[in-house]
Amino acid sequence: MDSKTTIETLLRLLDDPNQQAASLIMAELLEREEELNDYLSGLQESDDAVIRRRVHQLESVMLLRRRRRIFAEKLQLDQISLLDGLIEVHLQWYDNDSPESVHADWNKLLNEARKTPPENIEKMAYFMRKTGFSAPPPNDLQADYYCIGTVFDESLGADIMLCAIAQMIAAGWGLELQIIQVMENFALIDNDKRVLTPKDGWRVHAPIQNEIYNVWDRTMVLKFAMSMLFLCAVSTDSFRYVNTIGAALSKVYGRDNVDFLPFPYNQLPGSKTR
Numbered sequence: 444m445d446s447k448t449t450i451e452t453l454l455r456l457l458d459d460p461n462q463q464a465a466s467l468i469m470a471e472l473l474e475r476e477e478e479l480n481d482y483l484s485g486l487q488e489s490d491d492a493v494i495r496r497r498v499h500q501l502e503s504v505m506l507l508r509r510r511r512r513i514f515a516e517k518l519q520l521d522q523i524s525l526l527d528g529l530i531e532v533h534l535q536w537y538d539n540d541s542p543e544s545v546h547a548d549w550n551k552l553l554n555e556a557r558k559t560p561p562e563n564i565e566k567m568a569y570f571m572r573k574t575g576f577s578a579p580p581p582n583d584l585q586a587d588y589y590c591i592g593t594v595f596d597e598s599l600g601a602d603i604m605l606c607a608i609a610q611m612i613a614a615g616w617g618l619e620l621q622i623i624q625v626m627e628n629f630a631l632i633d634n635d636k637r638v639l640t641p642k643d644g645w646r647v648h649a650p651i652q653n654e655i656y657n658v659w660d661r662t663m664v665l666k667f668a669m670s671m672l673f674l675c676a677v678s679t680d681s682f683r684y685v686n687t688i689g690a691a692l693s694k695v696y697g698r699d700n701v702d703f704l705p706f707p708y709n710q711l712p713g714s715k716t717r
Contacts, residue, residue, distance in 0.1 A: 457498070526549065532590070535669070536590050587599075
């Protein structure tokens with residue numbers, strides 16, 4: 444049976460009332476993702492509500508897969524900005540959000556920064572305190588702390604996320620700050636080696652020596668944020684997010700699937716995760 448006939452046959456079975464059978468049919472259809480687009484458009488407004496719903500589910504899965512592939516490719520080639528990368532990380536968890544809405548929150552923050560331009564590390568510290576950005580209590584692990592849109596909304600986030608936000612704001616005023624790791628904490632350092640730490644209320648510390656800290660680039664920050672989201676998914680035993688974030692993280696590290704995960708977190712038998 445050729446691919447065209449197979450797809451048409453599977454689509455005719457898409458209204459199967461048995462959800463388990465329907466899941467297997469959808470998995471088989473997704474194996475033919477590259478050819479599937481041409482068939483789904485004609486079913487989007489089907490008179491059958493079950494078919495409409497499953498077609499929309501298929502399209503959502505395909506959209507997420509495309510996002511993962513594009514994000515992974517850009518990250519591997521170092522062709523994505525820190526902001527756009529963090530937005531992509533956010534969308535892996537909050538897949539109903541739009542990049543435009545998160546960008547809108549970012550622009551609001553930049554407008555606030557224009558009122559008190561962060562031209563040096565002291566002014567940067569003042570701005571972050573003024574806007575209420577703070578780190579959560581120790582050992583409190585939540586996905587929201589690594590989703591930049593939620594951090595914008597709630598002004599609460601992991602110290603690495605707060606450092607990333609402050610670094611990006613500072614760059615708009617020509618202030619060069621690097622993200623560093625000192626022991627288990629993340630902080631910012633300026634060209635004079637002075638250190639700004641979110642966890643102690645954005646206090647500016649005296650200069651430190653090079654051997655005390657490690658500098659993190661944007662690729663390291665993005666991979667870390669993705670890894671922490673994956674850890675959050677595992678800790679909450681969320682099938683959906685373990686699979687979704689695991690697949691995205693696999694792409695970032697150049698793997699084709701999540702076969703390394705134990706059942707049932709990897710995939711349906713006989714199917715591929717893309």
